Amino acid sequence: MAQSKKSSFIEPSKSPIFYGYVILVVGTIGVYCSIPGQTIGVSVFTDPVKDALGLSRNQFSNAYMIGTIVSSMVIGRAGVWFDKYGARYVAFFATLTLATTLFLCSWSVQMSEFIKNTLNNNTWWIPFLLMTCLFFLLRFAGQGVLTMASRNMIMIWFDKNRGKVNMFSSVALSFGFSSSPIWINTIIDIKGWELAWRYFAIGLILFSVLVYLFYKNKPEEHGLLPDGDKARTTPEEKRGKLANKQFTLKEAMNTRSFWMYGLMLAFNSFFITGLTFHIVSIFASEGFPKADAISIFLPGSVVAVSVSTIFNWLSDRLPLKLYLYLMLIGGILASVGFLFLASPVGVPFLIAGFGIMGGFFSVLNAIAWPRFYGRDHLGAITGKVMSFLILASALAPSIFSLCFSTFNSYSLVGYLGLAFLVFLVFGSLKANNPQ
Structure with a gap:
């Protein structure tokens, strides 16, 4: 973890305000950026994508279900990565993975047709398996890793004010998530579903820069304590106040x-x-x-x-x-x-x-x-x-x-x-x- 501090362009200990509030803002944005991998973000694409791929509603829904189930089986490994490498690197690579997957989703019809032509087979199994794999990546990187890393990071930077901080984050996300189908559908109507996914991917690439710059793993790595508390100085006091047992x-x-x-x-x-x-x-x-x-x-x-x-x-x-x-x-x-x-x-x-x-x-x-x-x-x-x-x-x-x-x-x-x-x-x- 010391290495993450050496490679950091922004040092939290030099911030004029407690850096946890910066974490609160960027972490909340991080959860919001997971929308393309959440059910509320995928559902708007269901009708145009399934029609373009020639899949029935049941086939498209089953591909989504299987991809989601498989992602649930491996998301625990991402939690171990979070503990080992910290929020910064885990969220950074999750953001890039989600962006790459969205690019691939936007080209799913072309990929499906290419595979069909290569195999000389026009079966529905080809777009079905293709979307199953893409849904796995969407759900794993978006709903799973990016959401988990961003939310955990916020909770790590606060202790006695954790509830109040979560209140602000939850309210912002509630309004953000509930309004997302409206503006996503507007983009699809104006630009089409392929370009909509590409726009989201470009936005995530830009956000990955913010993740690398502003996401920080723990306040202790930068000589700080949760909530900006300066009263506790010894390691025993720091750990004892935060939790009796880890x-x-x-x-x-x-x-x-x-x-x-x-x-x-x-x-x-x-x-x-x-x-x-x-x-x-x-x-x-x-x-x-x-x-x-x-x-x-x-x-x-x-x-x-x-x-x-x-x-x-x-x-x-x-x-x-x-x-x-x-x-x-x-x-x-x-x-x-x-x-x-x-x-x-x-x-x-x-x-x-x-x-x-x-x-x-x-x-x-x-x-x-x-x-x-x-x-x-x-x-x-x-x-x-x-x-x-x-x-x-x-x-x-x-x-x-x-x-x-x-x-x-x-x-x-x-x-x-x-x-x-x-x-x-x-x-x-x-x-x-x-x-």
Whole structure:
């Protein structure tokens, strides 16, 4: 890590303000730049790309699912890289990988035709396998590595103000992510999907320069302390204040908290992804028009941002176990609303439930892991958690679809979700802070 300091053009210790606030800004931009690899960024390209490649919606969706599942299996390795090489280099190469993948995606039709001509075979398997590989790279570099490295870096630079800092980052990202489909779709309409992906790739290349210049691994490497604290001087005081014990991934996985919090976060990814992917069909099955289905996202986002803002601010003073149970209540509300959608309380319960879950997700996914397990192995621990989240989001659309095609109803998903949440309620009774 000393080498990273020698090769640095910008020295945090000479900054006129605490450099953690610079980290907050560039780290938040880093998560925002992962949008091309997130579901919300890929979904806008679905119709024009699948049509250009000659794939059906199911074939295109399955390619996305397989690529996402494979990325969830290897994202844990990226967490180990984060601990070994730091945020700067991991995020830098993730950004370049994402940019390269977007260039390749923009040429996917030409590559598919070239392979077909070379093999003298016009099968749909060729564009299917090609997009599966590209989706793997998109999800691994974007949703996985760049997001994880940027978020972890912010959390490492703060300790007692971690919740307040995460509040500002979460609010900015909520508005940024929710508005992204609008401007992405505008670019596609004006310039076409190929040029849209190339523009994103060029933007990421430019951002990689900022990553190399401004991303810094730990404040201690530059003679600083988290939060800009100058009171602690000895190594024992520094480490003792930050965490009583620095857990390895194996030690973290031996605690109940790791599994209860991780499974609750994974359930949120599963439920929200499945709901979003099939929202029109879910509401149509209960007699609602498309406009009613789409309209739930705005009030849900308001609930999520409000919950995230308030409870991020309070998280530095409140126990996170309270947050876990409030998130579980949100999940139960959402599941009940999902099951009784046609009733008077169905839609309000669903909106309130998934909004509450989304709000607490942004708090717990960022704050719980460094508070519970320390910072030394944060990459490996969050990498493992990220694999749960990615796998859950990959499986959700297919499981929702399977339930509907088999039983002509989505109710089974609601009942299974409710049973899983009840299990977590009892399993979390002893899910205390390992520190």
